[in-house]
Amino acid sequence: MILYKNFISDTRVQREAISLAQNGYEIEVINCKDPKDNNRVINNDKRIKNSEIMEVQPKKRETVKSLLKFWFLAFHYLIKETPPPDVIHAHDLTGLPPAVLYKILFPKVKLIYDSHELFPEAAKDKLNKFYWLCFLFLEFICSKFITILIGASPLQLKILKRRIKKPQFCILNVPDLDFIKKDFDYENLKFHPLSPNKEKLFKIIYSGGVYTHRGYDEFILSAVRILERNHNFEFWIVGGGNYLNNIKEMVKKHKISNHFIFTGAVPYCELLKLTYNCDIAVGLYEDTANNNIMISNKIFEYMLVGIPFLFTNLKSSQRYIKMVKAIEIDFPLDPEKIGEKILYLANNEKTQYEISKRSKSIIMEKLNWKNESVKLIEAYLEALK
Template structure:
């Protein structure tokens, strides 16, 4: 395959904060391609233009992250305008052979469409999430906007020359909806490859307590962090466990609301919620925690999602507790204890069950790390990424 000029567009997170997109961009760069990324200005990444590790980055303004239907429409309208302006800038400055669209949303085909029709640019659709299921989980209803979301997904699938999915269940769904053949679809998983797992633990994170329970990730309406806060209340106030500290790392549109809930539940001394943290803080927290939690509730959307947090706990050899989503169970295997209903009390009891069984935690951590570095390894995904690009350029 000859050297390609690749334009990656991602809307919901900036790079390099979006680990999957940044790993893909770096892998493509390492293959010898020229890589440009378009992403939003948010989460502390506000430079409009920069070159980072040999990758050109254009960032655009975007409205606040959606919390309702009105915010949903405004967020995506401003994102599309910013993406299109940045794509025109990238075209004028050197052009591109491939547009790599990272959902959500599935509206990014509107940016790619004129370049494909007028200049023959190839399109790769990188499905991070099933957008219709994500919309229903966020807003809890179907209607005109839901039908528009389904239409956008079909349009993106029709436009794509190759499709990449994060896991088997997402691949099966988009293959069926887009009537794609086996040759057109590829699984590129999200395993981390640059985490500093050798960083030392820091006992100060435990706030003088014996155990640390950790969470990392987005705090939005679909992420279930309220379940973890209620589980912490059950552990501390109902089960009377004063030896457990909680560290919830991450930010998002619900962070302020969740902080208020923490305080209303009387958990300020037991639950630290520092918001967005540095990589050093994040890795230290991961190294120090005794148990990681994935509290994304069981629903049709989460059943299809491979959660980054799950893989990051495995990278640090940490046992974890999670609600038993389909893809969560596939990813973690025997490295997690599963709660098979969306119950904060049962989540809390499962956390205590693992905290009180150190040999089991150690074995789960070993299993998880081994699974991540073999079957789910990033090296395997890079090979699939290469195959997807080769197919798209045929």
């Protein structure tokens, strides 16, 4: 596997590596080392080798220079591999070029492209059209050498099908219940609400990467509206990102710092515990192409712990919002309406309970990694036949 980020921080790649190892495959993950993760262990399975070929801080990883360096080091590492790999599993477009170069030299190797998002569209949303065209061209060149395509969303694969005419498998980024239960007793969680609303400090959580396309400005402004009516609210922002300092300044500007808690990024199971111990979760996303196509991990995390939630009515998320009858937030994002919907849910314990119960039931029965991992093994069998 080739991953241009830290293996320890990517739960999807960990799930896939563990599943493949459990099915008899020897896995090596070529990835980056985060200086902050020196003491964290991924898995005790000896069939999974974590090869950190380059140390880089998350912020510097976003530079072109860092990406080119990783491609060179990954290709050089692959060339020295003995015995040579049967399959190269490239995660995202940033992991694909060294795999393609290796396949050009050794055509018999099978190449699986695991696209976690529509990378060209994401570059267009976050950067500009020039980067979109560059990544689109790179994807076009690399697509000629792909054996199997894996996507994380049906809408994503529908678009990629026009660009990459290879066998496709859709593998949702859902929780691995067996892996989680070692550190998080999700099976014995109570349904929300956890305690009566009367005279209670209501905790609202928004977790994940803190970036401009995730509606944090509107979240802060909705908090201002809520606190004008009721001071008994506390807002948790759990995650890191390049927009975090802007959000902190915005909170200070509106003089509501004593109602906000910023934890930064936390390990996955700790994130689940924090989420469960809050009362309402929020998922806000801007109306961009990539957001509407890709399914946010947040929706599955919120469903797993059974927390009542509000979520932006993205095309990719509509199905899951309707499954549990969560509170929908329409475009354009309006802080006044978001605040009203948070207050509505906070004051309706019956709705909280129904969302909580439906969410946990669907995750336990259907939307879990045990079901999705079957498709991963099928993809490998297809590649190797």
